[in-house]
Amino acid sequence: MYDGxxxxxxxxxxxxxxxxPFWYDISSKTAMEKPTPxxxxxxxxxxxxxxxxxxxxxxxxxxWRYEVVREGKTYYTSPSGNNYKMRLTRTCxxxxxxxxxxxxxxxxxxxxxxxxxxxxxxxxxxxxx
Amino acid sequence: MxxxxxxxxxxxGITALGTAFGKYLTARxxxxxxRVISKVFIENPxxxxxxxxxxxxxxxxxxxxxxxxxxxxxxxxxxxxxxHNIPNFGNSKDAIKWIWKERYEDAFIDQENxxxxxxxxxxxxxxxxxNCDNPPCVEVCPTQATFKRDxxxxxxxxxxxxxxxxxxxxxxxxxxxxxxxxxxPFISNINEDYPTRSAGVVEKCTWCDERVSQGLLPICxxxxxxxxxxxxxxxxxxxxxxxxxxxxxxxxxxxxLGTSPEIYYxx
Numbered sequence: 001m002y003d004g005x006x007x008x009x010x011x012x013x014x015x016x017x018x019x020x021p022f023w024y025d026i027s028s029k030t031a032m033e034k035p036t037p038x039x040x041x042x043x044x045x046x047x048x049x050x051x052x053x054x055x056x057x058x059x060x061x062x063x064w065r066y067e068v069v070r071e072g073k074t075y076y077t078s079p080s081g082n083n084y085k086m087r088l089t090r091t092c093x094x095x096x097x098x099x100x101x102x103x104x105x106x107x108x109x110x111x112x113x114x115x116x117x118x119x120x121x122x123x124x125x126x127x128x129x
Numbered sequence: 130m131x132x133x134x135x136x137x138x139x140x141x142g143i144t145a146l147g148t149a150f151g152k153y154l155t156a157r158x159x160x161x162x163x164r165v166i167s168k169v170f171i172e173n174p175x176x177x178x179x180x181x182x183x184x185x186x187x188x189x190x191x192x193x194x195x196x197x198x199x200x201x202x203x204x205x206x207x208x209x210x211x212x213h214n215i216p217n218f219g220n221s222k223d224a225i226k227w228i229w230k231e232r233y234e235d236a237f238i239d240q241e242n243x244x245x246x247x248x249x250x251x252x253x254x255x256x257x258x259x260n261c262d263n264p265p266c267v268e269v270c271p272t273q274a275t276f277k278r279d280x281x282x283x284x285x286x287x288x289x290x291x292x293x294x295x296x297x298x299x300x301x302x303x304x305x306x307x308x309x310x311x312x313x314p315f316i317s318n319i320n321e322d323y324p325t326r327s328a329g330v331v332e333k334c335t336w337c338d339e340r341v342s343q344g345l346l347p348i349c350x351x352x353x354x355x356x357x358x359x360x361x362x363x364x365x366x367x368x369x370x371x372x373x374x375x376x377x378x379x380x381x382x383x384x385x386l387g388t389s390p391e392i393y394y395x396x
Contacts, residue, residue, distance in 0.1 A: 069286045072278060072342050089321065118327040119287065
């Protein structure tokens with residue numbers, strides 16, 4: 001092998017650089033932890049089961065959007081039989097009043113950037129109305 | 130090319146067969162082919178036959194005789210702007226217009242009479258999205274972001290709007306406005322109950338669909354101190370709008386274009 005030393009050294013440097021994010025993550029004390037969204041303290045149930053909301057809340061919101069805007073519907077019946085108005089600001093934020101402690105924690109972790117709040121209002125003033 | 134006797138007879142036979150077959154396809158008025166043909170070639174979009182056959186066809190009647198008396202009144206516009214978070218960009222080029230005012234002669238540009246009632250001459254009249262029964266904006270929208278609801282409201286799904294502005298080109302009334310910038314900083318007093326829009330989205334009056342869905346009247350109708358705006362179901366013969374149209378002479382904006390605007394002005 002010609003220039004074997006140079007090639008192997010080069011390869012080693014490349015592998016080290018390429019995997020450096022992993023080494024950094026393992027060695028650093030600020031390693032990513034599982035996100036801890038703050039759940040509303042005074043509420044027992046959401047508009048659906050926790051496991052469904054965890055995995056499918058985006059689908060649910062998409063369905064609400066479709067039904068409200070395109071089909072003119074207003075109410076959603078939860079699996080437990082309660083009726084909820086299909087509204088992001090008034091219904092969701094009524095309990096999850098702090099979106100930066102709830103929505104953003106997981107979204108930041110997962111690296112997704114939904115643009116709900118470009119138009120919908122994040123507000124504290126509507127709670128309970 | 131010369132035509133032999135044999136080929137001529139062949140062609141005549143094929144022509145006869147084709148004619149007979151075409152006649153067979155279109156003989157019944159409800160056959161699919163006949164329907165396509167009548168849709169494409171025969172139906173006149175201006176014909177009243179094509180109007181919504183739905184149970185509800187919402188419409189608005191505006192009594193201009195009441196409205197023009199106070200030229201300074203902008204109560205309907207103010208109420209709408211406040212309810213729907215309409216920004217004020219500070220220049221007319223970028224203005225977002227849901228309800229605005231036009232001179233009578235400009236609003237009803239195809240009224241050919243040179244001599245019009247003195248009370249309307251040069252007066253400002255309120256104009257809206259006409260929520261047409263045959264809306265050209267819906268026809269051209271490539272994403273179905275704008276569509277006609279069953280009750281006739283021409284609705285906007287702002288989630289879907291890609292900002293191509295075809296609808297603005299198609300609308301003969303200038304009822305659609307485009308957000309060239311993020312409108313949020315330009316809304317003075319935000320109504321937190323209603324979403325704002327984002328940059329790159331077209332918006333227009335939707336006759337307060339959010340209120341109509343709850344059984345309420347549009348906010349402009351409620352805000353009008355003269356009660357000049359009346360809103361109701363045109364397909365209900367007992368409705369207030371039908372009564373007004375029956376008893377009064379009404380005009381619409383550019384009816385000749387075939388869009389079937391659903392705002393009727395009593396003059």
